Structure formats: structure tokens, C-alpha cells
Amino acid sequence: MRLQRFKAFIFSLFLLCSLAATANEQILSNDRLKLFDLSSDQTKEDAAKLRKDWINPVNYKLSQTTDEKYNPLKSTVSISQPIFKSGGIFQAILYANALERYSNLDITIQKKAMIKDATELLFNIHKINYSIKKQELLIANANLDVLRKREQVLNGLSDASFLDNAILDANTKKNSYVELVYQKKELINNFNNLASSSYEKFELPHLELQENSNFIDKNLNIIQSKEDIATKDHYQFMTIAKYLPTVNFTYDYTKYHDKDNNPALEGNSVMGLNLTVPLDVRTLNDIQSKRIDYLKSKITLNTTVLEEENFYRTKLAKINMIKSKEEIAKEDFKLYTSLLDDITQAADAGLNAKADVETLANSKEIKSYDIKILELERQIELLDIYAKMEI
Template identity: 50%
Template sequence: MHLIKSSKVKLLFCSLISLNLYGSNEAFDEKIISEKRLKNLELSREQIKEESSKLRKDWINPITYQLTDNLGEDYKTQRSVISINQPIFQSGGIYKAIKYADSSYDYATLELDQQQKELVKQALNYLYNIEKTNFNIQKAKYTLENAKIDVNRKKEQVLNGFLDASYLDDALLTLNTTKHNLVDLKYQKQNLINSFNNISSADYTKFELPVFKIFNEKEFIENNIELKKAQADIEKKGNYSYMTMAKYLPSVNAFYTYSKYHDTDNSLKLTKENDQTFGLSLNVPLDTRTFNDIESKKIDYLKSKLNFENSLDDEKTFFKTKLEKLSMLDERLQITKEDLEVYDSILKIINEEKQAQIKTQSDVDTLQNSQKIKSLDLKIYEIDRQLELLELYAKLH
């Protein structure tokens, strides 16, 4: 594997596939996300499981136990009643209720996966930008060296009467601006480190960042977490729509009641016997709101289908926009490479002229610093490419 050496962050050259393109890389996530945040995500997953389990049992009615005291007669009695009234047929509503629980679980799980993916994306974004800022700091230092050389050159020319003092003043202003820029960059870097530390409890210098590679639109659409969520939402709302309709259709319930009387004062007047009843009941709900309720849920279901189509268009446009941005960065990389070739050729000439005492060492140093700045621009554009690809990676599941 090829590495870009850095004093702070190392960039690991590998394909996006090696980071588990279509899912979360648990080992990597556990390293980069703080333990507290991971614990919160773990608790959320447990909560989703419990909520789903509860939904799967919602169609089961509870068994009730009732104990009553009779105080209105000459003797005191107590009565215990155990009863259950359980639907055993709801025109498909029971089956859809279980399916609704499953689809709700799928949707909530995808949403939580997306939250975790977003945390990883933010952390990686900070790490890439820390490295980018490192390169900008190096650029600022080379620019500062050139500014100092220019001030010394202008100072000598002004003292020798070759230039007006205003040229020296401009050079000093440029030097001062460059110094302030370097201070700002150091602050930006520390700010990025602090932001990273809000997500991760690990040292930011310990991470090797993946260099992502582009993939095709088909892979992006098929593994897009936003679209998977939209599909899960369609399934969930479709099941809920049928559940709502079934609520207003005939249903069959099985019922059972057992009553037991307790003589609390040993009275001989108590002649009531224990009894039990059981059987089936047919229920036909008549509700003036039936049509409105059913139509409302159908509309919600249809909206979820339209939302999926809109999301599909949005994600295709997003992918196309990112490709265009990557193409633009590739052009900038090519231009910078061509500029570097020009610097190489000019440096050869300047070095020859220095040896012939036509040019000074400061001329060579200035051009070498400019060349180094261009080389750093190449690395910065590469990081910009990774930041764009990271946006795509964060959309995958």
C-alpha cells in the first residue's frame, strides 16, 4: 500500500470497496467514534428492537383480572373475574400488523445506520480538512519566505535609489498579511481538531484515512441509504394503510370469562355459584369517520411512493453534480501539473544563470518556494477530491 507521509495524518491508498462500500465498517467506526456516542447508538438499537417486539404483539389483547367488593347487601362478598376478548380474525389486519412491526423496524434501523454513517463522515471530514490545513500552513510558510525575500530585495532597491518607497511599503503589507494568514490557519487547524474531538475520543494523528475511488451510478443507486429508507417507508405505510382499513371490516373475537365468588363473613345467605362463559363474537364496526380515515392513510401511502421517486431524482442529480465537481478538480490537477513542468524548466534556466552570476540565490529560492507551493496545491486538490467522494460514501449502506 502506498502512503503519503505526514507529521499528523497519514492517507492510506485503498479502494472504497476495502472500507466495506455497502455497509458500515464496525471496526473502523468503533475506533473513530467515541465510546459514549457508540453506547448511545447501541442503546438506540436495543430500543428499536423492543419497540418492534411490542408492535408485533399489539394485536394481542391483555388478560384482565378484576376483584370487586359488594358492600350494598346485608353480607359482604368479594368477586374475582378473569376475562379475555381476543381477535382471531380481522380481515388480514393481524398479519399486516405483524408486517407493519417488521417494516417499522427496518425503517428505524436504516435511520440509525444513517446517523452512525453521518458521524463517521463528519469525523473523516475533519481529518481530511486537518490534513488540508497542514498543507495550507506549509504553503503559507513558503509564501512567507518569498515575502521576506521580496522585502529585502525591495529594501535594497529603495536604498540604492532604483525604486520608490511605496514598493517597499507594498511588500511589507504583503509580508504582514502573510503572517496573519499563517496565524489564522493555525487557529483553523486547532478548531478542526476540537471539532473532531467532539466526535472521537482517540488521537486524530493515529488514523489512516482511506483514499476513496469513484464507482458507477448503478452501485450508488442500488446501495443508497436514503432510497432504502424511502422504500422501507413505502412498505411501512402500505402495511399501516391496510391495518387501518381492516380496523373497519368485520372481525371475529374469541372470549372467555370466569367468575368466582368469595364469602368474606361466612354468611349462609351466599347462594351464588362460580360460573364461566366462552364463545365467539362477530364485530361489525360502524363509524362515520371510516372513509376519511382509510383515504387519509391511502394518501399517505401514495405520498411515500412519490417521495421515493423524488428522492431517486435527487440522488441521481447529486451523483451527477459530484461527478462534475470531480471532473473540475481533475482539470485543476492537470493545470497544476503543467504549471509544475513550467517551473521545472524555468528553474533549470535560473540555476544556470545563477552559476553565470546573472541571477542571485534569492531568485532561485523564490522560484523554488513557488514550485513547492504548486506541489502542495496538487495534494490539496487530491484532498478536495476525497472530500467530494466522502459525500458519496456517506450515502451508501
């Protein structure tokens, strides 16, 4: 049992290091990263402000009144500060902390989504490079087929309709090639919108499949849902405290600036405590509403866990499907290798045309590109899993 746990720990540690090193946030442009940094700073300031919301401001008032004899100018400093709010002060601080964690998780999710988008574009650019090379070979084979059909028609061995179909097939493959070239330019432009440099300067990451339990434990959406529960929990207690007794410290100081030698206009200060008990007919409705928000957040967590588990199962099924396609492509590659050896020997003996050798050689290389494309497709699916994890 200990050995299995140790192996699992080593595997997890290797995987985390691999993912952290390969899917670096530095793929994003400086402006994109700066926006996320500013959002984090703003969240920090908002949370600090929220932690201090229970502290009332000191009010300063400068006024002048008139009567029959005097026109005095006076300033007043007033303080009314709660020092006990039935637990509301403590809950307000906890609420601010929980809300800050929730907001930071939201920023992390947005950043990882953007890193994922940029990395996926990088994968797709390399994938389309292979597709373009593959299409070039398909065009080469189509041209060879046209030559072969043309020779058959000229020798009366085939109908002209077969040549026409071969020409149409070659043109279709050429049009597909033109579309692939355009799609590559489009992908590069989209990548440049996010990335800090051209795609040639980035190495493709190599991602491994995460275990389901690890995926759920480190899932950012689930972690954020848990923080949402904590936030709603503290807020409902803050709401309850709002309708409970509050003890306030009060202080008022008045100073007259223009006394006119009037002894009645001396400055004075008043200090004291008061107890406030709010009576509001909406109290129960407000408290119950916040209670419902809290219960809804707990149900949302259950729903989120279910959705993420099903997401993982769907991705796993697709990854296994791609692996099956890879195995088929590898078997085809072996078959073409064997056929190419046989056809090459036959061509050397004068039994087959050199065009047949070239066609099979191209087909073999096409299968090698199919394998590489499928490997990239599998990495893209793994990237979707990584983007949802706290790594």
C-alpha cells in the same frame, strides 16, 4: 459480455472492501457508538411490542359489593381476544417488520453521517496542515521580496511605494498564517468531539468514485424511501381491516373469596365467541387518508431518486473540476522544476541572485502542496458520495 460483467464485479468488490476498510465506524468515540447501539436496541423492542399489539391484555379485577345480607369479596378474570381481524393481524405484523427496517435505516443514515463528519474533519485537518506549510513558504517568499525591494530602493532603482506594498503583502500573509493556525485548533477540537482518539492515530482513507448505477442501487435515502412505501402500504390495509368484521374469543371467570356458606356464591366461568362489526361514519375518510399517505410515499420515492441522481451529477462535475485544477497544478510544478534548474545554473554562473533560486524553490514546493490539497478536496467530495451508500 461475460468478461465485462466479471470485470465490473471485481471492481465493485474491490471498491466495497476498500471503502469498508478505510471509513471505519471505530473513528467514533465509544459513547457515540453506544448511543447508536442503544437506539438500535430500542427500535428492536419497539418493533417487538408493535408485533404484539393485536394481543389484548388479560384483565384481573378484585371487587367487593354489599347488599342487605352479604358483603362478598370476588375476583374476576376477563379475556377478549381477537382471533380474526379480516387480515389485520397479518398486516400488523408486516407493518411492524417494515417499520423496524425503516427505523434501522434511519439509525444507519445518522451513524454514517456522523462517521462522514468525523472523517471529513480528519481530511480537513490534514488539508490545513498542508495549507500552513504552504503559507510558511508564501511568507518566506514575501520576506525575500521585501529584501529585494529594499535593496532596489536603497540603490535608487525603485520607488519606496513598491517596498511598502511588499511589506503590506508580507504582513497579510503572516495574518493569514495566524488564522490558519487557529482554524487547525478549531478543527481538532471539533474532531475530538466525535472521535475515539487524537487525529494523528488515524490514517486517511482512500476512496474511489462509484458508478452512478451502483450509487443509486445502494443509496440509503432511496432504500429508506422504498421501506417507507412498504410501511405505508401495510398501514393502509391495517386501517381497512379496522373497519371490517372481527371475531373475538371471550372468557370470563369469577371467584368468590368470602362465601359465608352461601351456595349461590360458587365460582363460575363463561367462554364464547363474538362477532364485532364497527360502524363508523369516518371510515371512508380514514381509509382514504391512509391511501393518500401511501400515494405520497410513492411520489416521494421518485423525488428522492431524482435528487440523488442530481446530487451525483453535481459531485461528479465538482470532482472533474478538481481534477482539472490538479492537472494545472501539476503542469505548473513541472514548469517551476524546469525554471528552478535554469535559475540554479544561472546563479552558479553568477548571473542571478541566490534569493531568486530560493524564491523559485519555495514556489515549486508551494505547487506540490497545492496538488496535495486538491487531492484531499477530491477525497472529501468522494466521501460525500460514500456517506449516502449502504456499504
